[in-house]
Amino acid sequence: MTTVSVRLKTANYDILVGPGLLAGMGDRLTELGFSGRLVLVADSTVKQLYGEKLAQSLSAAGFTVTTLAGPESEEEKTLETAARLYQELTDSFVERATPILAMGGGVTGDVAGFVAATYLRGVPLVHIPTTLLAQADSSLGGKTGVDHGHLKNKIGAFYQPRLTVSDTSTLKSLPPRMFSEGLAEVIKHAAIRDKEFFSYLENNLDRILALDDDTLETMVTRSTEIKAAVVEQDERDLGLRNILNYGHTTGHAIESVSNFRVGHGQAVAFGMLAAAGISHRMGYLDSTAISRLQRLLERAGLMTEMPELDPDRIIRAMQHDKKIVEGRVRFVLLHEIGDVFVTNTVSPSLVKEVLVNRL
Structure with missing residues (x-):
């Protein structure tokens, strides 16, 4: 324990x-x-x-x-x-x-x-x-x-x-589908805060999927530590804690537009990949990092393709995000795996371009 x-x-x-x-x-x-x-x-x-x-x-x-x-x-x-x-x-x-x-x-x-x-x-x-x-x-x-x-x-x-x-x-x-949904949040924590943990997930995913006791405890513990450290610095979600929403701006919109037919973990997985695509198109993230993220999500059984939903409805749904500021949608973007930042400068046209043309 x-x-x-x-x-x-x-x-x-x-x-x-x-x-x-x-x-x-x-x-x-x-x-x-x-x-x-x-x-x-x-x-x-x-x-x-x-x-x-x-x-x-x-x-x-x-x-x-x-x-x-x-x-x-x-x-x-x-x-x-x-x-x-x-x-x-x-x-x-x-x-x-x-x-x-x-x-x-x-x-x-x-x-x-x-x-x-x-x-x-x-x-x-x-x-x-x-x-x-x-x-x-x-x-x-x-x-x-x-x-x-x-x-x-x-x-x-x-x-x-x-x-x-x-x-x-x-x-x-847990059914495999539900286990995969949880892996989305684990991968999120690694992507925003700990590149060594991201590598650990890449190297140990087979043991994780085999439900090895020691590996599960290590994975859940490290994911818990990452989130706890962020919450300790920003309990009320007024600053740093925003980074925990990596993948969630698009993810929550997909859940809403799909009437929750797309599960939370699956929606967040695609949301993370979409945010990585936006990061790349804005000149922050190299393509190698996107490939690593996409490969890990795929191996974990998570969604990496845009679901059959109207991208304009997804963009409109983002306008109801709880963390919107002065009418501008906030995105968590990547500099690199383990290093993220928050911005409200992403244009709706760029979001649509990433959603429509994939990544």
Whole structure:
């Protein structure tokens, strides 16, 4: 097991990474000072896969668990789902000291985290991410929220957990497609901040795809460390943290225009490649770096071709991006692998050229 400590102005907490950690959840929560009652939010698949193992650990530590149904898909990442959970918490007489355990993927973490942040003005939150996307990215950093119409994460709050436990054994039950989606965020962290980690992924991707325990722990830990270091410097997403949106300007627009038929990781993968193409056409990035990125994304089973969507609609959707400033879309671009910068000088015509003519 590896521990990554996060130290913020508003909160300090640990992220535990390694195989077999669910079996010790009861003891971990006791060490944090919790006792008595807990609320578990998880979807039906996660409950079926891991509910019994978690329940055994919590019961052995003396906890009583109230289980609530989490969102089953992105389509349920809504205020309506949050309202249902508020009502169920109220009906169950949940108090302010009762922690919510958000167990599952990014959608569950976002919604349950938002509910924890806002119910009774805030109850304790513990993340138990079970997908690679959640372990490597979405459960880290305190962002919670729901979608509004076709706009991702339009309503939300910053809310830090008391603890995050990433049991890498859960990654072995993921469908290959879902595992690949998580790899997009891992590759993103390497591309923006750590060229040595990028090389590690290139050299060890076969072991990663074979779900080797040690390699999975190393990969998730390093991805966690990269994001945690950025968040520690910019918790509220006012400056440096913008670099974590590499690939997301185009990626979120693709998700929106496709009505979320294109998954988050796949959309971000193409978004990263599009941003690399823009970087190259603006004279910042050499073609060798683009080739390395494209090859790694392809090997990881990720999308490197423009989906069959109207590029003009994608560009219009970018105008609704949460991080738009004075009507100008911000892009994260590459100088080289491991070195990025943020700019709002990318013209819509250049974006369309890259989308239409590929890279």
